[in-house]
Amino acid sequence: xxxxxxxxxxxxxxxxxxxxxxxxxxxxxxxxxxxxxxxxxxxxxxxxxxxxxxxxxxxxxxxxxxxxxxxxxxxxxxxxxxxxxxxxxxxxxxxxxxxxxxxxx
Amino acid sequence: xxxxxxxxxxxxxxxxxxxxxxxxxxxxxxxxxxxxxxxxxxxxxxxxxxxxxxxxxxxxxxxxxxxxxxxxxxxxxxxxxxxxxxxxxxxxxxxxxxxxxxx
Amino acid sequence: xxxxxxxxxxxxxxxxxxxxxxxxxxxxxxxxxxxxxxxxxxxxxxxxxxxxxxxxx
Numbered sequence: 001x002x003x004x005x006x007x008x009x010x011x012x013x014x015x016x017x018x019x020x021x022x023x024x025x026x027x028x029x030x031x032x033x034x035x036x037x038x039x040x041x042x043x044x045x046x047x048x049x050x051x052x053x054x055x056x057x058x059x060x061x062x063x064x065x066x067x068x069x070x071x072x073x074x075x076x077x078x079x080x081x082x083x084x085x086x087x088x089x090x091x092x093x094x095x096x097x098x099x100x101x102x103x104x105x
Numbered sequence: 106x107x108x109x110x111x112x113x114x115x116x117x118x119x120x121x122x123x124x125x126x127x128x129x130x131x132x133x134x135x136x137x138x139x140x141x142x143x144x145x146x147x148x149x150x151x152x153x154x155x156x157x158x159x160x161x162x163x164x165x166x167x168x169x170x171x172x173x174x175x176x177x178x179x180x181x182x183x184x185x186x187x188x189x190x191x192x193x194x195x196x197x198x199x200x201x202x203x204x205x206x207x208x
Numbered sequence: 209x210x211x212x213x214x215x216x217x218x219x220x221x222x223x224x225x226x227x228x229x230x231x232x233x234x235x236x237x238x239x240x241x242x243x244x245x246x247x248x249x250x251x252x253x254x255x256x257x258x259x260x261x262x263x264x265x
Contacts, residue, residue: 014216104263116265202223
């Protein structure tokens with residue numbers, strides 16, 4: 001059975017690794033969930049490849065509260081996401097509870 | 106049932122504030138959640154909301170430690186050494202070096 | 209217990225101390241992400257066989 005990887009992103013400078021690991025894991029048949037929090041939510045607006053990540057990964061969400069704290073309007077949903085992916089820290093709990101492998105970046 | 110034990114470690118002020126919120130979020134999900142303010146950050150005094158988060162985390166059997174006595178005194182955190190937090194990490198199911206390092 | 213220590217930057221003394229304690233008497237592997245072109249394929253293979261992956265600052 002294929003593995004699953006959950007990635008919790010807290011550092012805004014790690015996006016290229018998030019994308020690289022997601023691509024490599026998907027190529028091996030793994031399912032990948034990514035959750036961005038605090039200043040890593042800048043990635044959703046500032047990284048050109050963010051919509052691509054949303055297409056490749058099985059699930060991508062961001063902490064809506066963090067996004068608001070970073071100065072964005074939560075109605076301004078980043079490309080690649082929908083309103084249901086403007087989420088809470090519960091997404092981090094799901095990664096820990098339900099995924100085989102855990103990474104924090 | 107085996108419960109997850111998670112420790113988040115913070116090395117700058119901004120990350121500390123959000124990281125404690127993250128720890129609280131995990132405690133709410135029935136995990137043992139801990140935070141540790143490592144040696145670098147010079148903390149600011151918690152506001153009422155942040156102090157409440159710490160209290161709620163402790164109510165759910167979590168805690169926040171700090172390696173600097175000044176931070177412990179300022180925000181009522183549990184003192185710990187680098188060696189002691191290292192030993193605690195051995196017992197964790199998930200270890201999270203949180204955010205970025207800012208001196 | 210198989211631990212995978214992933215380094216996102218050059219480890220300082222604090223990180224080195226924590227890695228030493230966490231890895232003591234355990235089967236520990238390492239991966240350096242702090243290079244120009246990390247081999248993500250190799251990293252994912254290591255993640256899959258590890259019981260715990262720790263991505264240090």
